[in-house]
Amino acid sequence: MLIGVPKEIKDNEFRVGLIPSSVAELVHHGHKVWVETNAGVGAGLSDADYAGAGAEIVDNPDILFAKADMIVKVKEPLAVERKKLRQGQILFTYLHLAPDADQTHDLVASGAVCIAYETVTSATGALPLLTPMSEVAGRLAPQVGAHSLEKAQGGRGILLGGVPGVPAAEVVILGGGVSGTHAATIAVGMGAKVTVVDRSAEALKRLAAQFGTSISTVFSTRSAIEELVKRADLLIGTVLVPGAAAPKLVSRDMVRSMKPGAVIVDVAIDQGGCIETSKATTHSNPTYVVDGVVHYCVANMPGAVARTSTFALNNVTLPFAVALADKGWKQALRDDPHLRNGLNVVDGKITCRPVAEAHNLAYVSTESVLQA
Numbered sequence: 001m002l003i004g005v006p007k008e009i010k011d012n013e014f015r016v017g018l019i020p021s022s023v024a025e026l027v028h029h030g031h032k033v034w035v036e037t038n039a040g041v042g043a044g045l046s047d048a049d050y051a052g053a054g055a056e057i058v059d060n061p062d063i064l065f066a067k068a069d070m071i072v073k074v075k076e077p078l079a080v081e082r083k084k085l086r087q088g089q090i091l092f093t094y095l096h097l098a099p100d101a102d103q104t105h106d107l108v109a110s111g112a113v114c115i116a117y118e119t120v121t122s123a124t125g126a127l128p129l130l131t132p133m134s135e136v137a138g139r140l141a142p143q144v145g146a147h148s149l150e151k152a153q154g155g156r157g158i159l160l161g162g163v164p165g166v167p168a169a170e171v172v173i174l175g176g177g178v179s180g181t182h183a184a185t186i187a188v189g190m191g192a193k194v195t196v197v198d199r200s201a202e203a204l205k206r207l208a209a210q211f212g213t214s215i216s217t218v219f220s221t222r223s224a225i226e227e228l229v230k231r232a233d234l235l236i237g238t239v240l241v242p243g244a245a246a247p248k249l250v251s252r253d254m255v256r257s258m259k260p261g262a263v264i265v266d267v268a269i270d271q272g273g274c275i276e277t278s279k280a281t282t283h284s285n286p287t288y289v290v291d292g293v294v295h296y297c298v299a300n301m302p303g304a305v306a307r308t309s310t311f312a313l314n315n316v317t318l319p320f321a322v323a324l325a326d327k328g329w330k331q332a333l334r335d336d337p338h339l340r341n342g343l344n345v346v347d348g349k350i351t352c353r354p355v356a357e358a359h360n361l362a363y364v365s366t367e368s369v370l371q372a
């Protein structure tokens with residue numbers, strides 16, 4: 001199989017779909033890999049590194065997209081990339097389709113086989129291809145939140161950890177899954193007073209066992225969130241319903257009730273965000289202010305630490321990329337029910353129920369596609 005790795009073109013996205021050791025693995029399995037010129041340079045990976053691993057360096061992304069049997073990327077294809085996809089071509093990357101009608105329509109129209117990292121599952125019910133990036137984004141959230149709380153950034157002028165004699169900031173984290181847990185780790189480490197909200201009793205129990213009394217855990221209800229949001233200096237949104245648009249847990253009125261200069265970091269923005277006033281921003285222009293509250297809603301936070309993130313992502317994506325390349329997509333999906341859950345769109349059909357529901361489009365089961 002010919003595998004194509006284009007350079008990411010999203011704003012300040014420096015990650016890359018395959019690292020040289022992944023390329024070497026695929027080449028060892030008898031595949032050809034084309035990597036776009038400078039695709040890895042933002043993650044500290046040169047064209048020479050890729051050539052040394054057996055890749056061919058290709059200047060023109062149009063040719064790479066036109067020829068490759070499988071495209072391996074990081075972020076969702078932007079409109080110009082979507083135009084280059086073709087019937088039957090495999091696209092293996094993050095997609096986040098539920099909040100993105102334009103992308104969904106374009107992928108349906110392309111006829112491509114679109115497998116989303118974020119809906120691949122594991123035997124434990126986790127999302128193994130989302131996990132490492134949720135770890136990264138969770139760990140970044142208190143860091144960018146602390147920066148946004150600085151006066152020059154429009155924030156309240158509060159130091160997350162306080163100092164002796166002056167209280168620490170109040171950090172409220174909505175969602176205590178992967179990203180929320182990692183956000184709590186860093187916020188506690190910075191000395192903040194941390195509360196984590198989740199609707200899962202299991203998640204709350206796990207958090208209490210992990211953090212003891214260094215955080216508070218709260219069951220997710222509207223009134224609990226209303227009270228906590230008012231008190232928060234930094235509100236971090238990390239809730240997820242897999243495949244679906246994020247539930248809007250914080251209304252515009254709740255945002256209005258926040259302290260002037262408080263900060264929201266909506267990590268869940270890639271699934272549409274869990275705060276009514278959130279809209280996606282970029283690393284070039286990461287924040288905006290609504291009702292005196294600074295919003296940070298960057299949808300590709302891990303791109304900021306591209307080297308760490310690229311390696312972490314490849315550790316989990318490589319076995320699936322190899323299976324897709326070795327067996328072809330149909331057999332790979334037949335053999336692995338967890339990879340099968342990654343299929344979102346194929347041959348013009350939507351095979352991820354939450355995505356179909358989000359856009360009021362027909363749902364077709366992956367199993368029926370595989371039988372055809």
Ligand SMILES: NC(=O)C1=CN([C@@H]2O[C@H](COP(=O)(O)OP(=O)(O)OC[C@H]3O[C@@H](n4cnc5c(N)ncnc54)[C@H](O)[C@@H]3O)[C@@H](O)[C@H]2O)C=CC1
Nearest residue numbers: 133134137175177178179198199200220239240299300301
């Ligand atoms: N902005 C960015 O750059 C990045 C964003 N993400 C996003 O972060 C989000 C979180 O991902 P993970 O932590 O891996 O998910 P996860 O599934 O590990 O955790 C989500 C948590 O939200 C909880 N939850 C769901 N509905 C809730 C509700 N109504 N009230 C309270 N809690 C609720 C779940 O019980 C779960 O514990 C996802 O949307 C993911 O795509 C991940 C990486 C990078």
Ligand SMILES: CC(=O)C(=O)O
Nearest residue numbers: 133270299300301302
């Ligand atoms: C998960 C995701 O959206 C990211 O890593 O950018």
Ligand SMILES: [Mg+2]
Nearest residue numbers: 256258260292
């Ligand atoms: Mg206010």
